[in-house]
Amino acid sequence: MDYPNNFDIPSFSAGRTVAFSRSVSIWISIVFFLIIAACGFVLLGIHFKQNYPFLISIDPFTDDWSVVTYPNEKKAVSQYQLIQEKLVNDYIKNWFTISGNNEINESRWQECSVDECQNPEQFNPYNFECALSCKSSSKLFDDFSRDVLPEYRARVSQGNEKWTVVSKLFTNEKITINSGHWQFVVEIASNINGPFKVLGFIQIERDISMYPATFGYYVQDFNAYRIPNE
Amino acid sequence: MNKIKSFFIGLILLITTFIVVLLAALVYRANERTSVKSYIFQMGNFANQRVGTLQDINEISTNDLRNKLIKKYVSEYFKVIPGEADVTKRPVLYSLGENTFEQWKKTEAKTIADMSAKKMFRMVRVSDDGIMLLNKQDIKYSTKDEAESVYYEVRYRMATWMESNRMETEPIYDQGTIYLEARFKPGIKPGISVRKYLEEGEDPVGLFMFEVTNIGNKER
Numbered sequence: 001m002d003y004p005n006n007f008d009i010p011s012f013s014a015g016r017t018v019a020f021s022r023s024v025s026i027w028i029s030i031v032f033f034l035i036i037a038a039c040g041f042v043l044l045g046i047h048f049k050q051n052y053p054f055l056i057s058i059d060p061f062t063d064d065w066s067v068v069t070y071p072n073e074k075k076a077v078s079q080y081q082l083i084q085e086k087l088v089n090d091y092i093k094n095w096f097t098i099s100g101n102n103e104i105n106e107s108r109w110q111e112c113s114v115d116e117c118q119n120p121e122q123f124n125p126y127n128f129e130c131a132l133s134c135k136s137s138s139k140l141f142d143d144f145s146r147d148v149l150p151e152y153r154a155r156v157s158q159g160n161e162k163w164t165v166v167s168k169l170f171t172n173e174k175i176t177i178n179s180g181h182w183q184f185v186v187e188i189a190s191n192i193n194g195p196f197k198v199l200g201f202i203q204i205e206r207d208i209s210m211y212p213a214t215f216g217y218y219v220q221d222f223n224a225y226r227i228p229n230e
Numbered sequence: 231m232n233k234i235k236s237f238f239i240g241l242i243l244l245i246t247t248f249i250v251v252l253l254a255a256l257v258y259r260a261n262e263r264t265s266v267k268s269y270i271f272q273m274g275n276f277a278n279q280r281v282g283t284l285q286d287i288n289e290i291s292t293n294d295l296r297n298k299l300i301k302k303y304v305s306e307y308f309k310v311i312p313g314e315a316d317v318t319k320r321p322v323l324y325s326l327g328e329n330t331f332e333q334w335k336k337t338e339a340k341t342i343a344d345m346s347a348k349k350m351f352r353m354v355r356v357s358d359d360g361i362m363l364l365n366k367q368d369i370k371y372s373t374k375d376e377a378e379s380v381y382y383e384v385r386y387r388m389a390t391w392m393e394s395n396r397m398e399t400e401p402i403y404d405q406g407t408i409y410l411e412a413r414f415k416p417g418i419k420p421g422i423s424v425r426k427y428l429e430e431g432e433d434p435v436g437l438f439m440f441e442v443t444n445i446g447n448k449e450r
Contacts, residue, residue: 033246033249033250036250036253037249037253039257040253040254040256040257043256043257044256044257054424054425054428055284056434058298058302061353062305062309062353063301063302063305063306063309063354065302065433065434065435066434067428067434143395144395147395147396148395148396151396151397151398196397198397199351200394201311201312201313201351203313221312221313222394222395223312223313223349223351223394223395224394224395224397225351225391225394225399225401226397226398226399228400228401
């Protein structure tokens with residue numbers, strides 16, 4: 001049947017007109033629908049056209065190539081990464097600070113037992129009591145006391161040298177819930193020898209029973225090297 | 231008959247409505263997702279390491295990119311990081327030269343492992359002047375599939391710190407020459423989605439068509 005044209009029914013003379021207007025209205029609806037659909041596709045197109053830039057940077061010191069990207073699910077910062085970062089930050093500050101007040105220095109460098117370290121103050125960045133001992137593995141703290149501390153004490157007693165950490169810069173590699181490898185570059189200002197740069201590596205491990213004040217995280221290994229001024 | 235017709239018309243209307251609702255939902259989603267991310271938080275402040283302007287890959291000259299890859303290779307070849315668990319796991323070195331990796335394991339890896347265990351640290355520097363072409367005056371980068379092998383003479387400088395955590399320790403400087411046979415073609419490896427590759431945390435070095443195929447004798 002030829003629908004809108006051949007729709008003459010004797011009993012209903014307006015049939016053709018009605019059929020025609022119905023067809024037109026259906027076509028209008030279809031066109032309207034297509035317009036809406038097109039709008040939707042345009043917006044979808046915009047959605048897929050979002051461009052996120054990737055930034056590849058080359059470290060002048062270590063020749064490492066790193067990528068900075070937008071925050072996605074894989075790159076989200078986890079709690080343990082933040083806690084480790086905080087530990088690294090505090091640890092570097094405590095390792096490289098030599099105060100003008102020797103009592104503070106000795107307090108920072110003293111060794112504390114596990115019981116003494118069970119103190120929530122250990123997570124306070126301004127706390128310096130046992131700041132190194134409570135966050136280091138026992139081997140690392142022994143190495144510090146044996147190799148580094150005499151040098152620090154000599155600096156204090158011979159020339160009243162003071163060290164302040166001016167700027168810190170660290171990158172993280174291989175972070176898991178139980179460990180982390182960090183690399184840092186810090187600039188230290190000495191009141192006698194001027195500023196100098198230090199590049200170093202930190203390895204973090206986790207043992208909840210021994211280091212409860214820092215959520216179990218402690219510094220397993222710390223290696224730093226002074227970069228000669230060019 | 232009329233009832234069947236109106237049933238089908240009703241059905242078509244229902245389907246149409248459903249499609250419109252679906253489209254509206256997609257439009258809503260697109261609207262929500264299209265946003266400019268004006269603030270990006272970063273873990274550390276790397277800004278002072280990133281001096282200079284940002285450059286698009288097409289703005290970097292071919293030779294510059296090639297030199298950067300050579301520097302990266304030489305740096306990976308000799309660098310020593312203290313307390314490295316397994317020095318033979320150097321995915322970047324492997325991806326830049328599969329053929330030479332075994333040779334590296336036999337020659338350099340043992341020394342590096344010893345130094346790493348002793349908490350020594352070694353940094354390698356190659357300056358742009360230190361990379362020289364051998365035998366060829368001018369490279370023409372072909373657009374063919376297979377890139378041509380070119381020989382390079384690379385002069386490097388190494389700084390080695392013999393012990394860690396001693397701030398009075400000065401590094402020992404050393405220099406040497408290494409001969410590389412390498413294939414390089416400008417551009418990014420075909421059939422690789424840069425976005426996916428980088429999102430998966432792979433090293434960006436692997437994106438480029440650079441491969442060291444042979445290592446010559448080196449003199450110190």
